[in-house]
Amino acid sequence: MTNPELSTTLDRPACERIDAEDPLRDFRDEFILPPDTIYLDGNSLGPRTKGAAERAQEVIEDEWGTGLIRSWNSAGWFDLPATLGEKVAGIVGGGAGSTVVTDTTSINLFKAASAALKMQAADSPDRRVILTQRENFPSDIYMLQGLAKQLGNGYEVRLVDDAEVTAGFPNTMTAEVALVVLTHVNYRTGRLFDMDSTTSAIHAGGALVIWDLCHSAGALEIDLAGSGADMAIGCTYKFLNGGPGSPAFIWVSEALQNRFTQPLSGWWGHAKPFEMSPDYAPAEGIRRYLTGTQGIISMSVAELGLDIFNRVDMSAVRTKSLQLSDLFIDLVESRLADHPVEIVTPREHSHRGSQVSITHPEGFAIMSALIERGIIGDYREPEVLRFGLTPLYIGFTEVWDTVEALRDILDDRTWDAPQHKVRGAVT
Numbered sequence: 001m002t003n004p005e006l007s008t009t010l011d012r013p014a015c016e017r018i019d020a021e022d023p024l025r026d027f028r029d030e031f032i033l034p035p036d037t038i039y040l041d042g043n044s045l046g047p048r049t050k051g052a053a054e055r056a057q058e059v060i061e062d063e064w065g066t067g068l069i070r071s072w073n074s075a076g077w078f079d080l081p082a083t084l085g086e087k088v089a090g091i092v093g094g095g096a097g098s099t100v101v102t103d104t105t106s107i108n109l110f111k112a113a114s115a116a117l118k119m120q121a122a123d124s125p126d127r128r129v130i131l132t133q134r135e136n137f138p139s140d141i142y143m144l145q146g147l148a149k150q151l152g153n154g155y156e157v158r159l160v161d162d163a164e165v166t167a168g169f170p171n172t173m174t175a176e177v178a179l180v181v182l183t184h185v186n187y188r189t190g191r192l193f194d195m196d197s198t199t200s201a202i203h204a205g206g207a208l209v210i211w212d213l214c215h216s217a218g219a220l221e222i223d224l225a226g227s228g229a230d231m232a233i234g235c236t237y238k239f240l241n242g243g244p245g246s247p248a249f250i251w252v253s254e255a256l257q258n259r260f261t262q263p264l265s266g267w268w269g270h271a272k273p274f275e276m277s278p279d280y281a282p283a284e285g286i287r288r289y290l291t292g293t294q295g296i297i298s299m300s301v302a303e304l305g306l307d308i309f310n311r312v313d314m315s316a317v318r319t320k321s322l323q324l325s326d327l328f329i330d331l332v333e334s335r336l337a338d339h340p341v342e343i344v345t346p347r348e349h350s351h352r353g354s355q356v357s358i359t360h361p362e363g364f365a366i367m368s369a370l371i372e373r374g375i376i377g378d379y380r381e382p383e384v385l386r387f388g389l390t391p392l393y394i395g396f397t398e399v400w401d402t403v404e405a406l407r408d409i410l411d412d413r414t415w416d417a418p419q420h421k422v423r424g425a426v427t
C-alpha cells in the first residue's frame with residue numbers, strides 16, 4: 001500500500017540502523033510492554049516499569065503484611081512524599097527540599113493557587129485576577145474557577161489564548177492580575193511555552209506564576225529553580241511512568257515556601273503531627289504542602305519511574321524526542337499528503353513538547369483502527385489524534401511503522417467500520 005514516490009529521505013532500514021546505534025536503547029529493558037505493541041501514549045499513561053509488580057508485592061507482603069504499622073518508620077513510609085520529592089526535584093531542577101510527591105495535580109493546584117493568592121492579598125490586595133490558558137487542561141481551569149468562587153470578593157479567572165502567552169501577555173497583564181497558571185506543554189497540541197521568558201514577563205507585571213508540568217516532567221530538560229518560577233505542580237503517571245493514578249508533585253520556590261500556609265491544612269503538613277495538638281502549626285518548608293495519609297503502594301511503585309529518570313541524561317532524551325517528532329512530522333507530510341490531515345504541533349523545536357498531534361475529521365475512528373493494529377495513541381476532541389514520543393522505549397522504526405499503518409488505514413478506509421465509531425467513557 002506504500003507509494004515509493006512519497007518516501008522521505010529516510011526509509012525503514014535507515015530507521016532500524018539509527019535505532020541500533022541509539023545511546024538510549026538499553027533503557028527499553030526498564031519497561032514492560034505487551035508484545036506486538038507500539039505504545040505512543042506515554043504522554044497520558046506511561047507503561048509499567050520493570051520491577052513494579054515485584055515492588056508492589058514487596059510492599060504488600062513484607063512491609064504491610066509483616067512490618068504492619070511499624071513500616072511507617074522502618075520502611076520509610078512516612079517520609080515517602082519527601083523522599084520521592086527529592087527525586088522529582090532532580091528531574092525538574094527544583095533543588096533540595098523544594099518538592100513533595102502527594103495528592104493529585106488538581107488538588108496540588110488548589111493548594112498552590114490558594115497560597116499564591118494569599119501572598120498577593122497581603123502585598124497587593126487589589127490584584128484579584130487569575131490568568132490561565134483557554135486551552136489549558138480543563139481540570140486546571142475548573143480548579144481555579146472553584147477557588148475564585150470560594151474566595152468571592154471579586155476574584156475571577158480570565159482565559160488567554162496561547163498567542164497572548166507566547167507574546168508575554170501584552171493585552172492581559174493588567175495591575176489586577178495576581179496569578180498566572182500555565183501548563184508548560186499544551187496537552188492537546190504539544191505546544192511548549194518558554195519557561196524563562198514567560199516567568200520574567202509575569203514577574204515584570206507584578207504577578208506570581210504556577211507552572212503545570214504534567215506534559216513536560218520527564219519529557220524535556222527543566223530548570224525550575226533557575227527559571228525564577230514561583231510554584232509548580234505535575235503528575236508522575238505520564239512521562240514519569242509512576243502507574244495509573246500515581247501521586248502528583250508540588251514544588252515551591254525556596255523564597256516562598258514559608259511565607260504562607262496552604263488551605264488544606266491536614267496533619268501531614270503539621271510541624272509536629274504526632275503531638276496531636278488541637279492547633280494547626282505548619283511544618284517548616286515544603287512539608288507544609290502535605291495534607292493527609294498517602295497511598296503507600298502507589299507511591300512506592302512510582303519511585304521506580306523516578307529512579308529511571310534520575311539515571312537518564314535529560315538532554316539526550318530531549319535530543320532524541322525532537323528527532324523522533326521531526327521524523328513523525330516529516331513522514332506525515334510526505335506519506336499522508338493525499339489525506340485531509342493537519343499537523344497541529346508546532347514545527348519549531350523551541351515550541352514543541354514531546355508529542356505530535358494531527359487532526360482529521362474522522363480522528364476518533366482512525367485512532368480506533370490504529371489501536372486495533374496494536375499501535376496505541378489517543379484521541380482528544382476536536383478531531384485530534386495524539387502521539388506521545390517517549391525516547392526511552394520508542395524508536396525511529398516505530399515512528400515509521402506508525403505512519404505507514406496510518407497510511408494503510410486512510411487509503412483503505414479501514415476506519416469506516418461500525419466498531420470504530422463506538423466510544424467508551426475514556427477516549
Ligand SMILES: Cc1ncc(COP(=O)(O)O)c(C=O)c1O
Nearest residue numbers: 104105106137139183187212214
Ligand atoms: C496538564 C494537566 N493538568 C492537570 C491534570 C489533572 O491531573 P489529576 O487528574 O491528577 O488531578 C492533567 C491530567 O491529565 C493534565 O494533563
